[in-house]
Amino acid sequence: MIRLTKIFRFEMAHALPGYNGLCKHIHGHSYRLEVTISGEPDNHSGHSSEGMVFDFADLKAIVQQEIILPLDHALMLKEGSMPSFAENENELLGKIVWVPWQPTCENMLLDFAGRISNNLPERIRLCSLKLYETSTSYAEWHASDNLPVT
């Protein structure tokens, strides 16, 4: 088994309503997301992906579609934390992503794990995610910590 990692960046604003500190206000981060998958290299000759576990380009396409396109330069807010009246009238509010959870690194990772896993072929496993919110703060999701209860 081999692990592959691809690194992504996106800019996003958020707020943590009810938080006892500055993060209760709308503020932005340059997020860095590290996505690690694992599988066995495909050594069937003649395929475009010969010798690869999974084409980095295919991993990029999944993460772009599921995470970067919807979240880059967006404002992520918890549902109910702000009236949504002006969204369609003001371009400044043109990219709000409403989520039912507090938009912390932890909850974002739980959401990302589901989105990425659902788009990977069965033979490829999502191993881990690492999300940097600042250069000194990051959260991690590991498949081994999140095994389904049987």
Ligand SMILES: Nc1nc2c(c(=O)[nH]1)N=C([C@H](O)[C@H](O)COP(=O)(O)OP(=O)(O)OP(=O)(O)O)CN2
């Ligand atoms: N467990 C979590 N704690 C905090 C989160 C979070 O997502 N999970 N988020 C925040 C804020 O969004 C904040 O912007 C980031 O926190 P922090 O590392 O404290 O940011 P600083 O700029 O103060 O970092 P320094 O390097 O210490 O200056 C808060 N907590």
